[in-house]
Amino acid sequence: MLESPAFLLVIGTLLGFLSGIGIGGGSLLILWLTVVLSVPYPVARGINLLFFLPSALIACLFRWKQGALEWKTVLPGILAGCAAAGVFSWVGMVLDLAILQKLFGILLILTGLRELLYRP
Numbered sequence: 001m002l003e004s005p006a007f008l009l010v011i012g013t014l015l016g017f018l019s020g021i022g023i024g025g026g027s028l029l030i031l032w033l034t035v036v037l038s039v040p041y042p043v044a045r046g047i048n049l050l051f052f053l054p055s056a057l058i059a060c061l062f063r064w065k066q067g068a069l070e071w072k073t074v075l076p077g078i079l080a081g082c083a084a085a086g087v088f089s090w091v092g093m094v095l096d097l098a099i100l101q102k103l104f105g106i107l108l109i110l111t112g113l114r115e116l117l118y119r120p
Helices: 005-020 025-036 041-065 071-094 097-117
Strands: none
Touching: 005 025, 005 041, 025 041, 041 097
């Protein structure tokens, strides 16, 4: 049942929705793939990237139409993000997978704590 196309469509839609409103559907997708479906972590990362690109593009287009994106502010972040993605993708090929998994887990915990404790 967990691998049926209809169920996966529902999960993909839910994660796309969460990603579109900025909750982090990509992180949840990696957890779903690795914990529930037992997909190897490197494969889950690749699937996550393919999932994220169109989701992020669509969300950005809607935010741009709403006037929520200021290109002067966003463009440096896009360029820095692309550069960092390239560098750390290479680092990810060099480092041991177990180290990356632990670092990612720490990042998720710290992010969760920040969200819980953040006061505007």
